[in-house]
Amino acid sequence: MAVWGFVAAAAAAAVVVFAALARWVQEWVQEWGLGRKRRSRLPPGSMGWPFIGNMWPFLRAFKSNDPDSFVNSFIKRFGRTGIYKSFMFGSPTIIIITPEGCKQVLMDDEHFVTGWPKATMELIGKKSFIGISQDEHKRLRRLTAAPINGHEALNSYLQFIDSTVESTLEKWATMGDIEFLTELRRLTFRIIMKIFLSKANDNVVESLEKVYSDLNHGMRAMAINLPGFSYHRALKARKKLVEVLQTVLDERRVTGRRDAPEAEKDMMDGLMEAKDEKGRKLTDEEIIDILVMYLNAGHESSGHITMWATVFLQEHPEVFEKAQAEQEEIRRSKPPMQKGLTLKEIRKMEYLSKIIDETLRVVNISFVAFRKATCDVFMNGYIIPKGWRVQLWYRSVHMDPDVYVDPKKFNPSRWDGSPPKAGTFLPFGGGSRLCPGNDLAKLEISVFLHHFILGYKLTRLNPQCPVKYLPHPRPSDNCMARITKV
Incomplete structure (x- = not known):
């Protein structure tokens, strides 16, 4: 027995030594090119294991019921410095978790450019806003502002959003038990596809919704392009999505819609007609990548936030009552002959806007952003080396008790x-x-909550079911519930 005890102890010691050696090798490999002086100025932290870095503890935390445990492990081991070295998504990375640090990076376009993981870049598109240079970003931003977030554009979308939400809620109230999140995602996808491609039929919309779901699940995955992995499925989905959008573009270039009434034009028409000050139009690749990018903001994010805001309203009766009083006042103030909501009425929803902002803060749909340093940058006495990735942990800012009381x-x-x-x-x-x-996402959410608050009730079947946090926070049962008309 003594011999076996000695063998077990020796084996355990060997594992500890091997782990320490592997981590030391990983750190040496990632940092050796910096030189001793720059290495000494790196923030505290851990490079994790060879090849995988810190991805395993990251995924483990986000697949548990405590996603904040990942960043908290850095704070516990290395102190509350607010900035840590790590190795994430295949690159040496600096993690920043303070409001001041995030603000500094976000406002400094000269020293920090976008640095999203390979998986995200390939899936959203190299010509989308997350993958282009600062000058190109400014150009595309100017060209797309009016067709997407301009006052006239939002006003033209509002009537369709309003009528679609009303009819969909009526339908849900007759369906019995539903996966509320799944149905909301279908609703927001239908809305965004109408805005993008006004003539798309229901079959096309339904098939594209499934394709986009596969694409979205690969966004935060490791870029492993092998059958069975999320990234592999997402790449195939991206290819199908691009093929469909390219087909529509080709058809429109042949048939032409230049003379179509403005009321019948959609976002694709607006992007096809947009010109910069030099008369340059957007390329097909730019149009497609911009549309794919907006799918994420106008469909995925708004669907999840709408679900959580509805759930929070039902869980907090005092909040619901105050929101209901505001929405009833808006309804009472409508002119008798007016149909649907107006942008002016949306902007009067001050308390509802606070509910949406609080939902955005608590839920953290976009929990992290990615940048890359263009040169050595110093922050809080530490160096962010040139070429290293930077992760801005919005979630840590939103859940910091020093920033938000009882976060x-x-x-x-x-x-x-x-x-x-x-x-x-x-x-x-x-x-x-x-x-x-x-602006488009908040418009969708506001319209839905207005109609829900004034006429419906949500009853969850499994209110205590666990939450999954990747790729977005959601109940594991997709919020099985019953919608009741009141």
């Missing part, structure tokens, strides 16, 4: 008074690369 509590009243300090509220990012679809 896990859903409390829309925390938004009363002055607007949040720069860098403390980042649901759509910040700086020049602020998410361009934020």
Whole structure:
């Protein structure tokens, strides 16, 4: 027995030594080119294991019921420095978790460019806003502002969004038990496809929805292009999505829609007609990548946030009552002959806007953003080496008790008074690369909540079911529930 005990102890010691050696090798390989002086200025942290780095503890945390445990492990081991070295998504990376640090990076376009993981870049598109240079970004931003977030564009989308939400809620109230999140994602996809491609039939929309779901699941995955992996399925989905959009583009170039009434034109028409100051139009690749990018903002994010906002409203009766009073006042103030909502009425929904902002903060749909340093940058006495990736952990900012009192509590009243300090509220990012679809997403959410609050009730079947956090936070049962008309 003594011999076996000695063997077991020796084996355990060997494992510990091997683990320490493997981590030391990983750190040496990733840092050796910096030189001793620059290495000494790196922030504290861990490079993890060879090849996989810190991805395993990251995935383990986000597949548990405590996603914050990943960043908290850095704080526990290395102190509350707010900046840590790591190895994520195949690259040496600096993690930043403070409002000040996030603000500095987001506002500094000269020293930080986009640095999204390979999987995201390939799936969203190299000509989307996340993959292009700062000059190209400014050009595309100017060209797409009016067709997507302009006042006239939002006003033209509003009537369709409003009528579609009303009819869909009526339908859900007759269906019995439904996967509320799944149905919401179908609703928001139908809306965004109508905005993108007004003439797309229901069969095309339904097939594209399935394709986009596969694409979205590969966004935060490791870039392993082998059968059975999320990234492999997502690449195939991307190819199918591009083929469909390219076919529509080709058909429109042949048939032409230049003379179509403005009321019948959709987002694709707007992008095809847009010209910059030099008369240059968008290429097909630019149009397709921009549309794929907006699918994420106008469909995926808005569907999830709408679900969580509805759930929070049902869980907090005092919040629901206050929101209901505001929406009833808006309904009472409508002119008798007016059909549907107007943008002016949407902007009067001040308390509802606070509910949406609080939902965005608590849920953290976009929990991290990615940049890359173009030169050595110093922050808090530490170096961010040239070429290293930078991860801005919005989730850590939103859940920091020093920034938000009792951060896990859903409390829309925390938004009363002055607007949040720069860098403390980042649901759509910040700086020049602020998410361009934020106005459209909030419009969709506001319209849905207006009609839901005034006429419906949500009863969840499994209110205590666990939450999955990748690729977005959601109940594991996709919020099985019953919608009741009241």
